[in-house]
Ligand SMILES: Nc1nc2c(ncn2[C@@H]2O[C@H](COP(=O)(O)OP(=O)(O)OP(=O)(O)O)[C@@H](O)[C@H]2O)c(=O)[nH]1
């Protein structure tokens with residue numbers, strides 16, 4: 083048992099033991115995972131929790147039929163971003179317009195019943211976006227909470243022609259009841275246990291409709307200091323190129339490029355890392371054994387360095403080119 087697990091971990095563990103049914107158990111395990119501190123000593127325990135979650139998910143799928151098996155989406159690409167919002171906000175239209183996927187779009191609410199992943203291209207990387215069923219008065223299904231908790235970030239889509247401020251309140255309240263909060267956004271009722279704190283981007287959709295400029299400004303005034311806010315028309319295409327960049331920026335990721343000595347860098351195939359990652363983290367991404375073997379690296383990039391030698395704890399910047407050297 084790794085040292086310094088916080089007390090909330092043991093509370094979640096208690097909930098796991100007393101949970102009835104696979105879904106409740108999965109939620110408790112997800113909580114334990116979310117609470118666990120990020121350091122090396124917790125790797126085994128994390129793997130163990132993930133195994134338990136996978137097993138329970140399997141069981142629960144076998145019990146409720148094949149439909150839900152398709153609900154849990156494997157991560158692909160540089161990051162997984164889940165799109166949520168109220169009925170008819172234009173979530174499916176956004177996925178249809180900005181990714182290679184084609185979920186159904188329709189005038190009536192509650193069109194979408196399943197999840198549809200699609201890949202969005204941004205420069206030389208791909209980011210996975212996931213269309214979901216709308217949030218509604220009913221408590222969200224366990225698999226939807228599961229998908230939201232596992233996401234790297236969220237897109238909160240509101241319809242600018244239909245009281246977007248109220249929609250956003252509704253979304254954050256519903257997230258709160260799932261024990262999910264957005265960044266450092268202040269809400270009326272902070273949940274007692276926070277399972278997950280998510281990066282998010284607010285999207286005001288349908289800017290092509292009349293008289294939506296005012297509600298976009300109102301949205302920015304209220305949330306703009308705390309979260310990025312974008313205005314788009316998913317249907318007409320306005321603002322979609324900027325949105326790709328905003329999504330990338332929100333994720334707080336960087337791209338670094340590897341090169342072999344005496345050769346050109348692989349500029350089409352970046353390693354994607356969290357901002358603040360070190361050379362050792364980059365080495366681990368290349369190969370899991372490489373972290374331990376890394377001795378030093380040479381770095382080119384952003385005009386600041388020019389093949390200089392750097393140590394393993396050197397913090398990387400977006401666009402850096404690295405040449406990794408291991409000990410013999
Ligand atoms: N004018 C305009 N209409 C849009 C836009 N985006 C979506 N719509 C329309 O809004 C309606 C709902 O779009 P969907 O993409 O199905 O909305 P949704 O959020 O996926 O809806 P649910 O699946 O019910 O949650 C459709 O009639 C779309 O054509 C937009 O940018 N402008």
Ligand SMILES: [Mg+2]
Nearest residue numbers: 173174193194
């Ligand atoms: Mg939909």
